[in-house]
Amino acid sequence: MAKITIDGVEHEFEEGKNLFEACAEANGEKLPHFCYHPGLSIAGVCRMCQVEIEGVPKLVIACNAAVRDGMVVNTKTPRVRSTVQNILNFHLLHHPVDCPVCDQAGECSLQDFYMDHGLYDAEIDIDDKIDKGKVKPIGDLVMLDAERCVLCARCTRFTSEITKTHELGIFNRGNHSEIDVAPGKTLDNNYSLNTVDICPVGALTSRDFRFRKRVWWLDVTDSVCPGCATGCNMTIDHNEGTAYRFKPRENPEVNDYWMCDHGRLLYKRIVTDARLEHPTVGVGERREQSWWERAYRRVLELAESRTLVFAGSPHATLEELYALGRLAEAVDGRWLGARLSGTETGEGDDILFSADRTPNAEGIRRLGAGEFTVEQLREAATQENVLVVLENDLAGLAAEDSVLDGFAAVVTIATDGTATSDRAEVVLPTLKYAEKLGTFVNKDGRAQALNAAFPGPAEARDTIRIVRDLGEVFGHTFAWADTAGVRGEIASTVEGFGAISGGIGPQGVALDAGSVQPTPSGGEEAQA
Amino acid sequence: MAEFPKILSANWDVENSHTLDVYESRGGYGAMRKALTSGGMSPDEVRELVKDSGLRGRGGAGFPTGVKWGFVPDTDKKKYLLVNADESEPGTFKDRYIMDFDPHMMIEGSILSSYAINANDCFIYIRGEYGWLVDRVQEAVDEAYAKGYLGKDILGSGYDLEMIVHKGAGAYICGEETGLINSLEGRKGQPRIKPPFPAVVGFLDCPTIVNNVETVAAVPWIVNNGADAYKAIGTEKSTGTKLWSVSGPVKRPGNYEVPMGLPMKELIYGEDYCQGMLDGVELKACIPGGSSVPVLTAEETLACNIDYESFAEHGTMLGSGGCIVIGDDASMPELLKVVLQFYHHESCGQCTPCREGTGWLDMILDRMLRGEGRPKDLELLDRIGNNMMGTTICVLADAAVMPAQSFVKKFRDEFEALLPEMEEPEEYIPTTSAAEMPR
Numbered sequence: 002m003a004k005i006t007i008d009g010v011e012h013e014f015e016e017g018k019n020l021f022e023a024c025a026e027a028n029g030e031k032l033p034h035f036c037y038h039p040g041l042s043i044a045g046v047c048r049m050c051q052v053e054i055e056g057v058p059k060l061v062i063a064c065n066a067a068v069r070d071g072m073v074v075n076t077k078t079p080r081v082r083s084t085v086q087n088i089l090n091f092h093l094l095h096h097p098v099d100c101p102v103c104d105q106a107g108e109c110s111l112q113d114f115y116m117d118h119g120l121y122d123a124e125i126d127i128d129d130k131i132d133k134g135k136v137k138p139i140g141d142l143v144m145l146d147a148e149r150c151v152l153c154a155r156c157t158r159f160t161s162e163i164t165k166t167h168e169l170g171i172f173n174r175g176n177h178s179e180i181d182v183a184p185g186k187t188l189d190n191n192y193s194l195n196t197v198d199i200c201p202v203g204a205l206t207s208r209d210f211r212f213r214k215r216v217w218w219l220d221v222t223d224s225v226c227p228g229c230a231t232g233c234n235m236t237i238d239h240n241e242g243t244a245y246r247f248k249p250r251e252n253p254e255v256n257d258y259w260m261c262d263h264g265r266l267l268y269k270r271i272v273t274d275a276r277l278e279h280p281t282v283g284v285g286e287r288r289e290q291s292w293w294e295r296a297y298r299r300v301l302e303l304a305e306s307r308t309l310v311f312a313g314s315p316h317a318t319l320e321e322l323y324a325l326g327r328l329a330e331a332v333d334g335r336w337l338g339a340r341l342s343g344t345e346t347g348e349g350d351d352i353l354f355s356a357d358r359t360p361n362a363e364g365i366r367r368l369g370a371g372e373f374t375v376e377q378l379r380e381a382a383t384q385e386n387v388l389v390v391l392e393n394d395l396a397g398l399a400a401e402d403s404v405l406d407g408f409a410a411v412v413t414i415a416t417d418g419t420a421t422s423d424r425a426e427v428v429l430p431t432l433k434y435a436e437k438l439g440t441f442v443n444k445d446g447r448a449q450a451l452n453a454a455f456p457g458p459a460e461a462r463d464t465i466r467i468v469r470d471l472g473e474v475f476g477h478t479f480a481w482a483d484t485a486g487v488r489g490e491i492a493s494t495v496e497g498f499g500a501i502s503g504g505i506g507p508q509g510v511a512l513d514a515g516s517v518q519p520t521p522s523g524g525e526e527a528q529a
Numbered sequence: 530m531a532e533f534p535k536i537l538s539a540n541w542d543v544e545n546s547h548t549l550d551v552y553e554s555r556g557g558y559g560a561m562r563k564a565l566t567s568g569g570m571s572p573d574e575v576r577e578l579v580k581d582s583g584l585r586g587r588g589g590a591g592f593p594t595g596v597k598w599g600f601v602p603d604t605d606k607k608k609y610l611l612v613n614a615d616e617s618e619p620g621t622f623k624d625r626y627i628m629d630f631d632p633h634m635m636i637e638g639s640i641l642s643s644y645a646i647n648a649n650d651c652f653i654y655i656r657g658e659y660g661w662l663v664d665r666v667q668e669a670v671d672e673a674y675a676k677g678y679l680g681k682d683i684l685g686s687g688y689d690l691e692m693i694v695h696k697g698a699g700a701y702i703c704g705e706e707t708g709l710i711n712s713l714e715g716r717k718g719q720p721r722i723k724p725p726f727p728a729v730v731g732f733l734d735c736p737t738i739v740n741n742v743e744t745v746a747a748v749p750w751i752v753n754n755g756a757d758a759y760k761a762i763g764t765e766k767s768t769g770t771k772l773w774s775v776s777g778p779v780k781r782p783g784n785y786e787v788p789m790g791l792p793m794k795e796l797i798y799g800e801d802y803c804q805g806m807l808d809g810v811e812l813k814a815c816i817p818g819g820s821s822v823p824v825l826t827a828e829e830t831l832a833c834n835i836d837y838e839s840f841a842e843h844g845t846m847l848g849s850g851g852c853i854v855i856g857d858d859a860s861m862p863e864l865l866k867v868v869l870q871f872y873h874h875e876s877c878g879q880c881t882p883c884r885e886g887t888g889w890l891d892m893i894l895d896r897m898l899r900g901e902g903r904p905k906d907l908e909l910l911d912r913i914g915n916n917m918m919g920t921t922i923c924v925l926a927d928a929a930v931m932p933a934q935s936f937v938k939k940f941r942d943e944f945e946a947l948l949p950e951m952e953e954p955e956e957y958i959p960t961t962s963a964a965e966m967p968r
Contacts, residue, residue, distance in 0.1 A: 045722035047878045048920050059919050065722050072696030089914035091885035124909075129892060152878065171878070174700075175887035200716075 006019045008077055010198035021050055024076055027521075030074060031084055033114045035092070035201045036153035037064040040258040041162055041492030044154045049114070057400040060084055086118045092151050093119065095130045095176065096202075097304045103149065107216040111151065114265040133179050140188030142208050142262060143197060144426045147179050150204035154178065156196040163259065164352065166190045180204065185426040191261045191354060198248060199258075201343055207246070209266065222454035223250060223507050225441050226315065227434050229349070230357035232443030234508070235260055235518045237268070237435050237454040244268040244280035244435060244454065252508050261354045268435075275418040278458040284426055293462070296471065298475045299427050302331065303410045304475070310408075310465050312378075313339030313370055314393035315359030317464065318439025318451065320487035322361075322370050323495070324479070331477040334389070337381060338344040338373035344398045355444055360434075363498060364442035367497055367512065375399045382407030391464065392431070394419035414464055431464045433455040438484040440505060449509035450500050533762050535748045536744065536770050538786040540631040540694060541545060547665060549672040552633035558678060561637050565645060567685040570752070581756035582724040587623075588613055588704070588741030589819060589849040591837050592854070600728035601736045603644045608648040609737045610715065611637050612745055614662075615697050615704035617821035620851030622928035623772035624742035626784050628655070628662045631746070631921060632669035636692065637879055640678065641752055643690050646702050648736050650803045651692045657811035667694045701875035705740035705923045707731075708877065719877045720923035741849075743772055751805035753933040763789025767836035771847070777808045777854030779803035781874030790878035810856035812939070818848020820868050823935035824855075845935075859939040862947060866894050866931060872929035881925035885918040890933055902948040 035047035051060040056075035133147035233256035249260035280296035349356035410426040436457035492502035540546040580595025708722035731737025767789035815830040873891040914930040
């Protein structure tokens with residue numbers, strides 16, 4: 002460890018630690034900067050993070066300096082402040098003052114630093130500003146306004162170091178330098194929107210988010226991407242019940258600072274035309290909007306002299322799957338499994354995107370909830386059985402609409418209308434991942450928490466509540482009443498889940514390796 | 530001035546001096562034989578000898594060459610010598626003479642320098658505009674290969690050296706050593722942040738020494754004649770000789786090999802050198818070491834000697850030895866415009882202060898010359914300069930600021946003449962009173 006004095010206060014850091022990071026930790030705020038990004042190589046070009054190191058005549062950029070024992074660093078002296086102010090002036094020299102129409106306004110480093118360090122008038126005439134062009138689509142999702150660019154080279158470093166696709170470059174020299182796509186290329190890799198995130202100014206904006214919401218109206222809720230088994234940490238940026246975008250949230254154990262475009266755009270599937278908003282009873286022309294108690298009673302009627310066959314889903318949370326499993330036991334039903342084998346996979350990459358497109362497949366494995374095949378499903382489809390399916394469009398996934406026809410009836414706990422819900426005698430509308438609490442376990446066995454960003458449709462109910470209510474209807478009272486209760490029971494009763502007993506923080510919790518449960522009443526048994 | 534041996538320019542007047550035969554007939558490759566043949570010198574001995582000679586980098590920075598070689602770490606990694614022939618400092622035209630008239634001296638010096646740092650690969654990076662010199666140097670390298678002076682097991686010494694001639698694409702910044710390394714690697718010619726320094730992490734992330742042509746060209750003579758003979762020339766801290774490229778309204782402009790310590794007065798007016806100013810022109814100023822160093826007034830010029838200490842004393846630098854003599858018929862603002870336009874054009878654009886600052890300086894001077902200057906423009910020039918100095922990765926920003934600030938400081942009247950008189954700001958009189966405003 003090295004003792005280092007930053008702004009008069011002594012701190013201890015590891016010898017060789019990046020001085021920019023050390024100053025950020027010591028002072029609780031980052032030094033002004035554009036080009037530094039912890040996930041990228043050091044460029045050292047914006048010159049904003051200069052600090053005074055005693056014994057070094059010139060100011061030094063903190064991002065390219067290392068902590069050394071005995072170092073005395075000053076970040077707030079008049080000399081540092083005036084240097085930063087003057088360098089900021091260079092940054093702003095040719096910057097258009099179009100904040101009122103710029104999407105970055107409100108989350109723009111240039112604006113923030115101007116308020117902290119600038120506050121001077123423009124020093125060149127508007128006619129003298131170099132025109133570098135505006136509103137150039139450089140990919141399906143990214144718009145370039147080169148005149149706003151401060152040439153921090155974060156985006157070019159991202160495409161050369163992270164995606165290694167090299168679409169972006171800085172062309173020309175001197176004050177004619179300009180970001181652009183390489184000739185004949187477009188920025189169309191699956192990570193293109195990360196360049197928008199890391200752009201400290203409004204040069205790269207999301208064509209999807211552009212002009213849709215001023216960022217200061219957005220509330221931010223921590224969540225986990227439901228798009229694949231990686232489980233990238235993200236925030237849901239929302240306003241009045243509508244999500245406007247997903248942004249990656251730093252987690253060195255999962256996604257570092259990044260997130261793929263596929264996952265980001267899933268916010269569009271939260272508010273849908275197909276959303277199920279009321280419980281319904283009946284199929285086809287007999288279907289009518291109902292109320293919860295009647296829907297529950299209908300399930301009870303269906304179960305009379307028949308067996309309930311339960312199917313979970315890799316899109317359901319750990320708590321939901323566990324609760325449904327307990328319900329299956331309580332009503333002497335059969336547990337079919339929680340995933341239709343071989344479905345919902347695609348091509349992955351070696352950055353973040355997993356071939357498995359479901360967020361909780363590992364949770365299924367660790368709970369021992371099991372998978373089932375189309376054959377098993379077909380065999381179970383008899384007039385003696387009623388299928389209870391959670392958040393899964395089995396008819397759609399099996400690509401065989403008639404596969405469910407053999408059941409005496411289908412009950413579904415679902416969010417959106419699908420081929421399965423169309424066939425369901427009882428539809429129990431539930432909440433989506435952005436509307437509820439819960440846990441997904443990613444492919445590396447990391448339990449990560451969902452949070453409710455906004456409420457779901459007024460009449461939709463949380464699956465945990467639905468399961469508990471159904472238990473009551475069948476004359477069984479569970480010990481838990483909500484997601485936290487279920488999570489607590491999982492932690493204390495299911496082997497390998499002890500790590501979540503203390504709660505799941507924003508960075509998730511790694512579960513014990515190899516804590517996989519044998520399938521309790523799973524696929525094989527159902528077959529037998 | 531005492532007689533001194535010509536070290537760098539001895540062969541320039543000899544017919545076919547660029548050929549191997551002529552070079553060898555005049556003792557060429559003797560130093561290489563001396564060092565490499567059995568019982569010769571170890572790499573450390575060559576390095577210590579050069580360190581002892583006091584030879585300093587001739588590209589502009591003047592860093593002691595032997596000390597620089599000593600920074601190469603003793604690792605298993607490959608080591609590289611890159612010879613910087615990207616001579617592009619305005620006013621400088623010395624390296625081209627060496628490559629044109631004595632390429633083998635550079636090659637022999639490069640062999641010895643590579644040997645001293647245990648490098649088995651050497652690149653000669655020649656600026657794109659020197660197209661014909663690329664051919665000339667390549668011919669010389671081919672001759673050396675044919676004779677066994679390059680390649681495997683040179684002179685049976687067991688020492689291998691491959692030499693590759695590389696043509697740059699014509700960017701000033703590729704003469705900066707890390708810009709040169711990036712360019713040679715096939716990247717955009719932009720300087721790298723330091724640390725790490727190239728001696729540790731350079732070309733292809735291996736230890737790399739970048740030396741100027743003139744620097745390596747002096748090494749054979751030092752190996753032949755010893756450090757003491759070299760130190761006997763010049764002053765205590767500036768040893769040996771220096772090529773001095775003189776341009777401007779003097780009677781005999783051109784390249785001169787001068788002993789360090791030669792008075793500038795002798796250079797400009799001496800019979801052996803420039804023989805005075807052109808008739809009818811008086812000396813007004815002089816940029817001694819290439820366009821990026823601070824300008825000297827006539828008086829200061831005549832008080833300077835050609836050595837590192839004397840120029841430093843007068844607030845300027847020896848630089849690359851591109852001496853631009855300025856006569857009293859020249860307009861300093863117009864001259865500065867040419868200089869600033871150059872740096873504006875050549876800024877690589879990486880670091881914000883340089884990218885924006887060089888263009889801004891140029892823009893302000895441009896409007897002054899158009900008669901559209903503003904009363905505070907000179908203060909603005911000075912302030913922009915202060916904010917650029919020392920705030921960037923490489924010294925291109927400093928190179929633009931030093932002439933800009935020194936020109937304005939020393940020839941302020943010429944610049945002030947371009948500006949409008951200072952006026953009191955007009956009092957603001959609202960044309961409509963608040964009561965009359967439409968509601």
